[in-house]
Amino acid sequence: MKKVILSAFMLLGLAFSAQAQDISKNALGLRLGDNDGFGGEVSYQRGLGDNNRLELDLxxxxSNDVDAIKLAGLYQWVWNIDGGFNWYAGVGGGAGSWSYDVNGVSDSGAVLFAAGDVGIEYNFDFPLQLSLDVRPEIYFNSNDWREDNFGPDIALGIRYKFD
Known part of the structure; x- marks a missing residue:
């Protein structure tokens, strides 16, 4: 029974690795999401191989009370679902700065964070990519401007692909 289960996992892994990927060498665009109010990111993806890439987001x-800027970097693995559909997962982190003013109380500081990323994307025949992903972030900072140190960032991405 163990051999059957092991063989099934090996065949599944072979099937995922044998599928052709549609990762562009470069993609530049916007990632629009929600994390502490409406947020937007300028997003750049750089293909590193047939099934992995680096994503950088500024x-x-x-929101009404909090302003923040951050730079995130993620290493992503990409798997083909069918045709132009891919799903991806990644890990990374980043740094940023924040300030808030709530009822006359102000503070500001810097933040480091660790992040994961899971999403789905569609690559059109022309140089356009649409994606939807969730990026859970865990914040590490001395002044806690949030009630907790966790932020789930859900976003829609639109990128222009080029070589």
Whole structure:
């Protein structure tokens, strides 16, 4: 029974690794999401191989009380679902700065964070990529401007692909 289960996992792994990937060498665009208010990020992806890439995002967050800017870097693995559909997962982190003003109380500081990333994307036949992902972030800072140190960032991405 153990041999059957092991063989099934090996065949599944072979199937995922044998599928052709549609990772562009470069992609530049926007990642629009929600984390402490409406947020937008300028997003750049750089293909590193047939099934992995680096994503860099420069973002800003603002709400009624909190303003923040951050730089995130993620290493992603990409798997083909069918045709232009891919799903991906990644890990990374980043740094940023924040300030808040709540009822006359102000503070500001810097933050480091660790992040994961899981999403789905579609690559069109022309140089356009659409994606939807969730990026859970865990913040490490001395002044806690949030009630907790966790932020789930859900976003829609639109990128122009080029070589």
């Amino acid at each position: 973002g800003w967050r603002n």
